[in-house]
Amino acid sequence: MNYKLDFSALLFEALDGKLEKNKLFGMIEKPKYSHLGDLAFPCFELSKQYRKPPQTIAIELANKIESPLFEKVEAIGGYLNVFLEKQPVSNLILVSVINKKNHYGTSKVGNGDVVTIDFSSPNIAKPFSMGHLRSTVIGNAIALMLDKCGFKPVxxxxxxxxxxxxxxxIVAYKLWGNEHTVRENPIKELLKLYVKFHEEAEINPQLNEKGREWFKKLEEADEEAISLWEWxxxxxxKEFSKIYDLLGISFDSYNGEAFFNDKMENIVEILKEKSLLETSDGAQVVTLNEKGLPPCLIKKRDETTLYATRDLAAALYRQNTYNFSKSLYIVGNEQSLHFNQVFAVLEKMEYQWHNGLAHIPFGMILKEGKKMSTRKGKVVLLEDVLNEAIWLAEQNILTKNPNLKSKxxxxxxxxxxxxxxxxxxxxRQNDIEFSLHEMLKFEGETGPYVQYTHARAFSLLRKGQYEEDINSxxxxxxxxxxxxxxxxxxEFPExxxxxxxxxxxxxxxxxxxxLSRSFNKYYSSVRILDDELNKHSRLSLVHSVTIVLKEGLRLLGIxxxxxM
Known part of the structure; x- marks a missing residue:
């Protein structure tokens, strides 16, 4: 039930159709304090158009608007405030939630359109660090929300x-690596080698040249280089799949950067055909002066391609493969310029679908105010944090509910x-300071608090032997x-x-x-199981809360x- 929609339709009629319903719907607010009503419409924006004080407009609208589901409509200080009829609205909301169950809040706004979502994207041969958590969980939640709203996420x-x-x-492994040690603990050992390489390269810069030589061998499909890379x-x-299994996240494609090695020359050819490539200091670029952006580097002097070339190839491949209406990149704030350049180049290439591309930026997880660095070994492993969180949760269960099945x-x-x-x-765009203590708190504004509220509500349903019956x-x-x-x-669907x-x-x-806070106040203040006459209806409210909490948590990947 969407009473904001009903309210906007009534406003549309009262204003003689002079403002669009969508605009009116967007203007409706929830009052800050409950004594001011359940819905509020500010009349300040109408003041110029109608050449009247907002208070006068509010009074005039209050005299025109009525509905059997509105207890009263009143004008207060330039606002038109609506109080809903509690009893019929309560019954209608609960019937709607219980009827629709996990489909409550589902919409068809996406119309089945495909949306590709590029997220997580950790680096091979490096550990899955806390730095990759944000892209992974934000991307997964966005995919789940899009699916809920009728899109087809890829x-x-x-x-x-x-x-x-x-x-x-490869240089580090050949100089200091031990096959047996690496096979015992691949990612941690490869990280040690990677960190050691950078430490040694500061003393001996020649190592960087050797690194470039071995990467050239890799590009030329040297047998030893390819064999080590594949290993x-x-x-x-294997390591990443453990993390994804713990987080309950899956992917439709694992096509990484290497997949596009043979697809970049096609991009270069198209850019040449469209006369978009220019030479600058020996490199090949696409100028973007008209967008106020620096040139997008397509090929370096030595003819090697760059991230932009690869991302252009990936965008074209994804459009040809999935025919997306939108393509989202869940990548940190620091990559904003890069994506602005890539999107601008695709626009110059005259691909109409460039309008559907969007960079969804996010802030960093900081450690003592600084970015975590794999290169310097200043990294916190996500697997370690997850394992510690699970261990702490288990200790909590052993203390508070030792007889719990499936601990x-x-x-x-x-x-x-x-x-x-x-x-x-x-x-998402705010930076977060890494604090294991804050992450693992189970009280306050936390996931476990919401999960515990859900479990508490379920306990009531068991004790009350609740049986679903919307007619009662x-x-x-x-x-x-x-x-x-x-x-x-x-409010959940909105x-x-x-x-x-x-x-x-x-x-x-x-x-x-x-929702958890309001339910816990309800739980503490209303005799849910003791009043036989109202017990079923009150348990229906509890049941509705479990449905919405479970679905809301699912949309976050929880x-x-x-x-509990």
Whole structure:
């Protein structure tokens, strides 16, 4: 049920159709304080158009608008405030949630359009660090939200499996590596070798030249170079799959940088055909002066291609393969210029689908205010953090609920949920200071708090032997605790759509905290099981809360245990 939509339709009529319904819908707010109503329409913007004070417009509208689902409509200080009829609205909301279950909040706004999402994309032969967490969980949540809104997401893990760093790693392995040691613990040992290479290269810069030589061999398909590269890649993918399994994340494509090696020359040819390539200091570039951007480097002096060339090839391949309407790149803030250049080049190439390309930037996870560096060995391994979170969750269960069945499964859901929620509750473009203590807190604005609320609600349903029957729902309670939960449940579909439109999972995370708080107040203040006459209707409200909490957590990539 969307009462904002009903309200905007009534406003449209009252204003004689002079403002579009969509605009009116967008202007409707939720009042800051509940005593000011459930919906509010500010009249300040209409003041110029109607040449009247906003207060006068609000009073005139209040006299025109009425609905059987509006308890009262009143003008207060330039706002038109609407109070919904609690009893019929409560019943309609609960029936809607229980009927639709996990489909509550689902929409067809996407119309089945394909959206490719490039996210996670760790570098081969390096550990999966905390630095890769953000792209991974933000990208997964965006994919889930798009799917919920009727799009067809294609999840792409654009692996960093090519580049000079592999030449450096081969040199390091040949100088200091031990096959048995690396096979025992591939990623940690390869990281040690990578860090050692950079330490030694500061003393002996000749090593960098050797690294370039070995990468050239790799590009020329030298048998030894290819064999080592394939080994490093295979071991990396095994390690990455452990992390993805823990996080419950899967991909439709693992086509990394190497996949596009034979597709870049085609891009260069198209740019030549369209007379877009220019020579600058021996390099080949596409100038972007008209966009106020520096030239996009396509080929270096030595004829080698760059990230931009590869990303152009990848964009063209994805359009030809998936026919996307949108293509999203979940990559850090620091890559904004790069994507602006790539998108501008595709526009100059006259591909109309360039309009569907979008860089979805995010801030960094900082350690003591600084970016984590793999090169210097200043890195926190995501697997270590996840394992510690799961262990702490298990200790918590052993203390508070030692008889819980499937302890390990619940601990895994709670531990990983804590890490994912801690990231997603922050607006994606903000930097986050790494704090294991903050990540692993199970109280306050945390994933475990929401999961515990879900489990608590399920416990009530078990104790009350609840059986679903929408025909018996008759909410008679007029108290604020019940109404606050109802209003929160009502807002869920709109929160999903807004989160999807702005690619901002933090809106769903904040919503889940708000719903959990309102439910816990309700739980503490209303006699849910003791009042036989109202028990079924009250348990129907509890049931609705479990449906929405579980679905909201799912959209963030988090499980909702029924017991904790």
């Amino acid at each position: 999840r792409i893990n654009y692996l960093g499996d090519w580049g000079t760093q592999f030449g450096k790693l 490093f890649k295979g071991e990396s993918l 390990k499964e619940v601990a895994s859901a709670v531990g990983t949920g804590a890490i994912i929620f801690h990231d997603l509750k922050h607006f 729902i008759q909410i008679k309670d007029q108290d604020n605790y019940t109404w606050e939960v109802i209003i929160n449940l009502m 929160v999903i759509e807004k989160s999807m439109e702005s690619y901002d999972p933090s809106q769903i995370a904040k919503y889940l905290i708000e 499980k909702a245990p029924e017991e």
